[in-house]
Amino acid sequence: MGSDAKNLMSDGNVQIVKTGEVIGATQLTEGELIVEAGGRAENTVVTGAGWLKVATGGIAKCTQYGNNGTLSVSDGAIATDIVQSEGGAISLSTLATVNGRHPEGEFSVDKGYACGLLLENGGNLRVLEGHRAEKIILDQEGGLLVNGTTSAVVVDEGGELLVYPGGEACNCEINQGGVFMLAGKASDTLLAGGTMNNLGGEDSDTIVENGAIYRLGDGWSSALQFR
Numbered sequence: 001m002g003s004d005a006k007n008l009m010s011d012g013n014v015q016i017v018k019t020g021e022v023i024g025a026t027q028l029t030e031g032e033l034i035v036e037a038g039g040r041a042e043n044t045v046v047t048g049a050g051w052l053k054v055a056t057g058g059i060a061k062c063t064q065y066g067n068n069g070t071l072s073v074s075d076g077a078i079a080t081d082i083v084q085s086e087g088g089a090i091s092l093s094t095l096a097t098v099n100g101r102h103p104e105g106e107f108s109v110d111k112g113y114a115c116g117l118l119l120e121n122g123g124n125l126r127v128l129e130g131h132r133a134e135k136i137i138l139d140q141e142g143g144l145l146v147n148g149t150t151s152a153v154v155v156d157e158g159g160e161l162l163v164y165p166g167g168e169a170c171n172c173e174i175n176q177g178g179v180f181m182l183a184g185k186a187s188d189t190l191l192a193g194g195t196m197n198n199l200g201g202e203d204s205d206t207i208v209e210n211g212a213i214y215r216l217g218d219g220w221s222s223a224l225q226f227r
Contacts, residue, residue, distance in 0.1 A: 017041055017058070028052060028069070035060055035077075046071060046088075054079055063100075065090070068121065073098055089123035094131035094148070104137060112148075119144060119159070129166065138178065146184070155180060155194060163201065174212070182219065 013031045017023050019038030026033060026041065028050035035041045037057025044060065046052045046069030054060045056076040065071045066085030073079045075095035082100025084090065084107075092098065092109065099108040107116035112131035119125055119142030127133045131148040138144055138159025146167040153169065155161050157177030163169045167184035174180045174194035182201035189196065189203060193210040196203075198219030208214045209227040 045069075070122070084118065087121055089121040089142075090117070090119070091122075091124050093126035094128050094133065118142075127167070165200075176210070 015033050017035045017039035019036060022040045022042065024042040026044045028044060028046045029048040030050055032051045032053060033041060033044065034053045034055060035058035036055050040059045041052065043062045044052055046063065046065040047067040048069060051070045051072065052060060052063060053072045054074060054077040056074045058077050060079040062081045063071055063079060064083040066088040068087050070089045071079065073092040073096040075093055077096055079098045082098060084100060084102035086103065094109060094112050094114050097110050102118045104118050105116055114125055114127065114133040116135050117125055118137045120140040122141050124143040124145060125133060125136065127146045127148040127150055129147045133150045134152045136144055136153045138153065138161060139156040140158040142159045144150065144153060144161050146163045146169060149168045151170045153161055153172040155174045155178030160179045161172060162181045163184040163186060165183050170187045173190045173192060174196060176193035178194035180194065180196040182196065182198045182203060184201050186201065186203040187205055189206045191206060191208045191212040191214055193212050195213040197215045198217055198221060200218040202220045204222045206221065207225045207227060
């Protein structure tokens with residue numbers, strides 16, 4: 001990951017960008033850079049134990065993160081022109097505004113709609129009630145927490161999809177090593193080697209194959225197919 005950074009943060013300290021302040025060209029390898037409301041961070045590169053936190057009302061532009069670096073975007077915060085590389089983590093809800101790209105394609109979150117995110121290494125997206133997410137990839141401890149609706153989610157090894165009461169998921173694929181925890185509703189799930197736990201939810205037209213594990217606890221299921 002290349003950088004033209006002029007500021008280096010590698011001492012584990014915390015730096016705060018306050019209202020009216022702008023910080024640019026920062027290499028963040030350890031410690032935290034917090035962008036408060038009215039503050040702005042540009043051209044930040046986050047790796048290692050680095051953590052860029054954009055608080056409500058803060059703005060981050062042209063952030064690069066990977067190799068265990070983390071970008072956290074609070075509700076009402078903005079992060080645009082993001083470049084996510086291997087090993088990076090992003091944490092946010094559908095009340096944030098973000099856009100960027102990763103090795104699998106482009107992604108965005110805007111006005112309660114999220115599309116195309118790659119969540120791994122502890123990264124997570126919280127889909128709030130009345131909001132929607134689709135085409136999300138979960139891998140290596142990535143998490144999708146759904147109180148709204150979601151579709152076309154792919155859960156790979158180490159990823160976890162959680163649908164809470166009132167939440168809904170459709171057309172999701174759970175691969176080897178992936179986990180689906182259901183307390184809401186799900187339809188047309190392909191359980192292709194992973195694990196699905198129905199914990200008081202409702203699922204329909206679930207397909208179980210490739211040695212996958214399906215557990216029906218206090219939930220309800222219809223048209224369940226084993227192949």
